[in-house]
Amino acid sequence: xxxxxxxxxxxxxxxxxxxxxxxxxxxxxxxxxxxxxxxxxxxxxxxxxxxxxxxxxxxxxxxxxxxxxxxxxxxxxxxxxxxxxxxxxxxxxxxxxxxxxxxxxxxxxxxxxxxxxxxxxxxxxxxxxxxxxxxxxxxxxxxxxxxxxxxxxxxxxxxxxxxxxxxxxxxxxxxxxxxxxxxxxxxxxxxxxxxxxxxxxxxxxxxxxxxxxxxxxxxxxxxxxxxxxxxxxxxxxxxxxxxxxxxxxxxxxxxxxxxxxxxxxxxxx
Amino acid sequence: xxxxxxxxxxxxxxxxxxxxxxxxxxxxxxxxxxxxxxxxxxxxxxxxxxxxxxxxxxxxxxxxxxxxxxxxxxxxxxxxxxxxxxxxxxxxxxxxxxxxxxxxxxxxxxxxxxxxxxxxxxxxxxxxxxxxxxxxxxxxxxxxxxxxxxxxxxxxxxxxxxxxxxxxxxxxxxxxxxxxxxxxxxxxxxxxxxxxxxxxxxxxxxxxxxxxxxxxxxxxxxxxxxxxxxxxxxxxxxxxxxxxxxxxxxxxxxxxxxxxxxxxxxxxxxxxxxxxxxxxxxxxxxxxxxxxxxxxxxxxxxxxxxxxxxxxxxxxxxxxxxxxxxxxxxxxxxxxxxxxxxxxxxxxxxxxxxxxxxxxxxxxxxxxxxxxxxxxxxxxxxxxxxxxxxxxxxxxxxxxxxxxxxxxxxxxxxxxxxxxxxxxxxxxxxxxxxxxxxxxxxxxxxxxxxxxxxxxxxxxxxxxx
Numbered sequence: 219x220x221x222x223x224x225x226x227x228x229x230x231x232x233x234x235x236x237x238x239x240x241x242x243x244x245x246x247x248x249x250x251x252x253x254x255x256x257x258x259x260x261x262x263x264x265x266x267x268x269x270x271x272x273x274x275x276x277x278x279x280x281x282x283x284x285x286x287x288x289x290x291x292x293x294x295x296x297x298x299x300x301x302x303x304x305x306x307x308x309x310x311x312x313x314x315x316x317x318x319x320x321x322x323x324x325x326x327x328x329x330x331x332x333x334x335x336x337x338x339x340x341x342x343x344x345x346x347x348x349x350x351x352x353x354x355x356x357x358x359x360x361x362x363x364x365x366x367x368x369x370x371x372x373x374x375x376x377x378x379x380x381x382x383x384x385x386x387x388x389x390x391x392x393x394x395x396x397x398x399x400x401x402x403x404x405x406x407x408x409x410x411x412x413x414x415x416x417x418x419x420x421x422x423x424x425x426x427x428x429x430x431x432x433x434x435x436x437x438x439x440x441x442x443x444x445x446x447x448x449x450x451x452x453x454x455x456x457x458x459x460x461x462x463x464x465x466x467x468x469x470x471x472x473x474x475x476x477x478x479x480x481x482x483x484x485x486x487x
Numbered sequence: 488x489x490x491x492x493x494x495x496x497x498x499x500x501x502x503x504x505x506x507x508x509x510x511x512x513x514x515x516x517x518x519x520x521x522x523x524x525x526x527x528x529x530x531x532x533x534x535x536x537x538x539x540x541x542x543x544x545x546x547x548x549x550x551x552x553x554x555x556x557x558x559x560x561x562x563x564x565x566x567x568x569x570x571x572x573x574x575x576x577x578x579x580x581x582x583x584x585x586x587x588x589x590x591x592x593x594x595x596x597x598x599x600x601x602x603x604x605x606x607x608x609x610x611x612x613x614x615x616x617x618x619x620x621x622x623x624x625x626x627x628x629x630x631x632x633x634x635x636x637x638x639x640x641x642x643x644x645x646x647x648x649x650x651x652x653x654x655x656x657x658x659x660x661x662x663x664x665x666x667x668x669x670x671x672x673x674x675x676x677x678x679x680x681x682x683x684x685x686x687x688x689x690x691x692x693x694x695x696x697x698x699x700x701x702x703x704x705x706x707x708x709x710x711x712x713x714x715x716x717x718x719x720x721x722x723x724x725x726x727x728x729x730x731x732x733x734x735x736x737x738x739x740x741x742x743x744x745x746x747x748x749x750x751x752x753x754x755x756x757x758x759x760x761x762x763x764x765x766x767x768x769x770x771x772x773x774x775x776x777x778x779x780x781x782x783x784x785x786x787x788x789x790x791x792x793x794x795x796x797x798x799x800x801x802x803x804x805x806x807x808x809x810x811x812x813x814x815x816x817x818x819x820x821x822x823x824x825x826x827x828x829x830x831x832x833x834x835x836x837x838x839x840x841x842x843x844x845x846x847x848x849x850x851x852x853x854x855x856x857x858x859x860x861x862x863x864x865x866x867x868x869x870x871x872x873x874x875x876x877x878x879x880x881x882x883x884x885x886x887x888x889x890x891x892x893x894x895x896x897x898x899x900x901x902x903x904x905x906x907x908x909x910x911x912x913x914x915x916x917x918x919x920x921x922x923x924x925x926x927x928x929x930x931x932x933x934x935x936x937x938x939x940x941x942x943x944x945x946x947x948x949x950x951x952x
Contacts, residue, residue, distance in 0.1 A: 236693075236885070239694070239697060239885045272920075272921070401691065426693035427691065427693050430700065
């Protein structure tokens with residue numbers, strides 16, 4: 219699981235060469251929205267050449283390909299599927315397009331949920347085996363719904379919650395939509411915490427300067443780590459299946475939760 | 488002190504042909520209208536063998552190029568050159584015409600008589616009836632006049648040129664009337680739009696931000712950011728971002744710095760006004776906020792280049808400097824830094840206070856992207872040495888931090904750091920993995936000048952292209 223997924227335009231060499239310097243846990247190299255129709259072929263070739271020569275295994279790498287309704291989809295997969303990337307990000311995902319892509323590749327997939335139809339059929343998408351995560355695309359979703367995208371994101375409460383619940387139910391990652399205000403650090407902070415409170419524990423990022431805060435806030439808090447450490451320490455000292463800590467009962471699910479927190483901390487420290 | 492109304496009147500008083508070693512300061516930067524007016528007189532009087540001592544040369548100082556083309560200049564001693572004069576010298580400069588000094592080295596050389604100046608031509612934004620001058624008031628205000636102080640005290644003849652003669656006493660006199668021989672009134676000495684620097688914005692570039700954050704964390708890790716620490720960061724976007732990052736840390740830890748020094752910006756003034764630093768020692772103002780602060784805040788103190796960085800000056804401010812943040816055009820595996828030429832050997836800058844502050848600060852940090860364009864910043868050998876590697880302690884890039892092996896204490900302090908500490912060789916390999924090894928640039932054997940350190944040692948040579 220990654221805390222941050224940083225979008226990197228696939229047609230910009232200066233950004234590609236820095237893909238691994240911004241400390242995001244994962245990057246999504248984009249061949250879709252950030253590449254104009256005239257530059258699709260050029261960008262695909264650039265990404266292929268770049269990853270062939272400079273692949274860095276220390277970071278998870280995904281490629282957002284063009285969706286199957288475009289003439290670029292098949293060529294994207296045909297050229298890129300041999301690369302040692304971690305998976306594809308599929309825009310405008312539906313059950314049918316995810317299944318189509320699953321037949322063409324064995325790589326894990328992240329589905330971008332960005333239409334009312336995808337939200338309604340979320341369970342069908344989430345249960346597909348090749349799906350690794352569900353990523354909320356709030357810009358296209360609010361356009362589809364003909365509603366305003368606001369800084370407070372109240373219009374996203376339902377869709378964020380639904381995405382988080384289905385992701386959890388099928389053991390997939392719930393990845394929040396990017397925050398689009400480049401220089402509004404306070405707004406970003408609130409946006410991350412809102413998503414996290416609803417159960418999204420990863421966030422996509424479109425500006426590298428957002429990565430640090432996303433990583434920081436999507437990591438377990440200091441007090442949580444301290445609590446988990448104490449739980450595991452007490453567990454190690456007792457043979458009982460359940461015990462009390464600070465007046466509260468601790469049993470197997472809570473011990474598992476504490477272990478998960480410590481595993482996360484180890485992974486990202 | 489004699490008051491005159493034009494340069495023509497001045498050169499009736501002084502024999503221009505007998506006074507050919509002449510100095511200028513660069514506080515009006517690209518908005519300076521004095522140097523061209525004065526040199527026009529040297530040009531029209533066909534003065535030969537001029538020895539020029541400007542503290543820096545900016546692109547607008549076009550008369551210098553004209554005099555070079557007419558072969559009227561025997562030698563230039565300066566700290567920084569950009570624009571047409573730099574290009575001319577690099578492409579057509581005659582042998583041994585140039586000495587590049589540091590700011591502290593220039594003041595030292597003037598005070599110790601190594602640089603003998605016949606006339607100091609000092610653009611003065613405000614002058615009073617006693618011949619006292621300040622830089623922080625007047626239509627062409629520029630703030631501190633720090634680079635002109637040694638000239639005003641040691642030149643044979645001191646000439647102030649002003650467009651703002653006033654009948655008032657000044658609070659903080661920078662140029663003392665007792666040292667002044669002539670005051671020449673001119674219509675205009677500066678163009679305000681060219682006086683303030685355009686480089687005083689905090690960077691938001693992601694690479695710059697990453698470097699700045701890493702630098703701030705490094706300084707926290709080595710425990711130099713503590714109550715009473717002193718700091719210099721210059722006006723570059725990354726340097727200012729480092730300062731901004733440190734501000735957050737200082738607020739959290741309730742730390743107050745003792746002083747910031749060097750070139751001062753509005754951002755530094757903000758820190759002073761927010762009580763995060765006790766004093767600003769200002770040798771050069773970079774923007775209007777800094778200039779205005781100088782006129783009203785007693786803890787914003789103008790200082791001379793000698794007091795700033797002359798190693799022979801017992802009051803030298805930077806001897807107490809804890810941390811300096813500096814830039815680099817190139818740095819090599821021995822940590823030598825070039826900020827004088829580009830990688831083709833063309834002059835595009837100079838030391839300014841680079842070598843001075845790196846030599847004196849307890850920790851000198853170079854902040855730079857690992858590559859600029861498609862060129863790696865780290866080379867096996869820099870094209871030109873501006874600052875010796877023994878004075879550079881740390882290089883911070885977006886891909887990691889290299890500590891000079893001479894600084895075993897810093898290496899020890901960073902053993903537990905979560906930052907990416909690498910050797911400079913590792914960073915070099917990482918860079919050339921992306922860029923390849925740049926081809927060696929050919930140059931002529933014609934030596935046009937030398938790089939003179941503040942110690943007077945000649946640490947490198949400059950060649951014609």
